[in-house]
Amino acid sequence: MPYTYDVNNLLECIQIQLEANEFILSDEHSNIYVESVKRYLKINEFVRNKNGSVRICLNSYIPLTYELSKSKPNLIDKILTVTTYICMITSLLFLLATFVIYCILCALRTVPGKNIMCFTFSLFFAQLLLVIRSSITEDTVVCSWIGGLIHYFWISAFTWTNVCCFHMFKLFVKQSLVHGDVSADRKLFLKYCVISFTFPLVPVCANLVVAETELDSLLFGYGGSKCFLKSPLALIITFISPIILQVLFNVIMFSITFHFIRNTPKVQSSKERNDLSIFFKLFILTGVSWVFVIVDGFFEVSPFTFLATIISGSLGMFIFISYICHKKVFRLLSHRLRSSNKTKTYLSTSKTHVNSNSKTSNIEKAKSCITEI
Structure with a gap:
């Protein structure tokens, strides 16, 4: 018959120590409440020391601290x-x-x-x-x-x-x-x-x-x-x-x-x-x-x-x-604006010569660039 072993996570994780004033131990000593992260930890998630402090996994403490600070x-x-x-x-x-x-x-x-x-x-x-x-x-x-x-x-x-x-x-x-x-x-x-x-x-x-x-x-x-x-x-x-x-x-x-x-x-x-x-x-x-x-x-x-x-x-x-x-x-912007207005005026008065007006518009734009330079 195969055996199953429940390995405590504390054997594999990086640990931190909490002093006695940083947590509340339940009457049954089966869990603790960590005030700073608003979380209960079960008996397999902490180890008690002789001086009254406990050791817990770092990854069970930091994520909640981060989320708490991020939410507020x-x-x-x-x-x-x-x-x-x-x-x-x-x-x-x-x-x-x-x-x-x-x-x-x-x-x-x-x-x-x-x-x-x-x-x-x-x-x-x-x-x-x-x-x-x-x-x-x-x-x-x-x-x-x-x-x-x-x-x-x-x-x-x-x-x-x-x-x-x-x-x-x-x-x-x-x-x-x-x-x-x-x-x-x-x-x-x-x-x-x-x-x-x-x-x-x-x-x-x-x-x-x-x-x-x-x-x-x-x-x-x-x-x-x-x-x-x-x-x-x-x-x-x-x-x-x-x-x-x-x-x-x-x-x-x-x-x-x-x-x-x-x-x-x-x-x-x-x-x-x-x-x-x-x-x-x-x-x-x-x-x-x-x-x-x-x-x-x-x-x-x-x-x-x-x-x-x-x-x-x-x-x-x-x-x-x-x-x-x-x-x-x-000065260049002012000249550009005046050239644009002149082109629009010319186009509006020459509606019957579309092709001619198109060429004139291109010439005006070319002249505008040349004048700016």
Whole structure:
């Protein structure tokens, strides 16, 4: 006749000790009530010590503590959530406005301008996915997908800052760019796109490949309670490390370029120098914001958390102010609006000549772009 043995879970789990004032022992000594987690534990779920304390499994204590704290958010958490939503949504609106204005104005769509457009595009979706992630409460397939996309778009945004730095380096130091060569500019921008939208796949795919191996204890992959990278190790290896390398690359490129500009009087008042100055401010804000966010991630909610949230949420507004709030852009927008009104007026008075009007409209649009340039 086979025998069945009931093995106590306490033999296999990590244990914690509760003092006598942290639980209530029943009269029959058959169970205890843990006040902090509002839970009864049966006799096979705890062991009594001689000094009156008890030992229980860690996994029977932490999950309930987490759920209890999650179900009763305090005032600071609520304020932080509202602050995050306001900052992110405001940033998204400014990023969208910046991208649309670049699409409207032909004169802004130079190679540096297109680089800024792509940086804005990646940053927009990175922040949008963060907002969407905050509304997901369960570790599902959707949660995992969102975590992977957040990882991809943030690395992509930083890669575009590398592209912008490298382009400025080539423009000033190497002086290898030919002005006015449309074909060369198109090929160069295509190379930038391939690099900036392909490189982020490397850490993302590496994380997924490791997650599919036998190294389950390392907790690679996406999902978890935050719908992002599952462990601090994965965060450091596949997210923080690439960003640190990208920031170092930007620092080196900027240092060389600024040194060259300072020793070259002919570019002291150039338009490109102004573009470099604006992008340097953007790079500083981007880098500083993520330093704040990463450092804050190792501590509890504090006033520093609010500062990190506000700085990271102000990126969209800073981009809009730096690249759109200029007299030149306002002048181009005004000219574009007048040209559009003239075209509409002409079309409305020439209804009997549809084909002719269509050609005239195209000519007007072409003239608009030429005039802007």
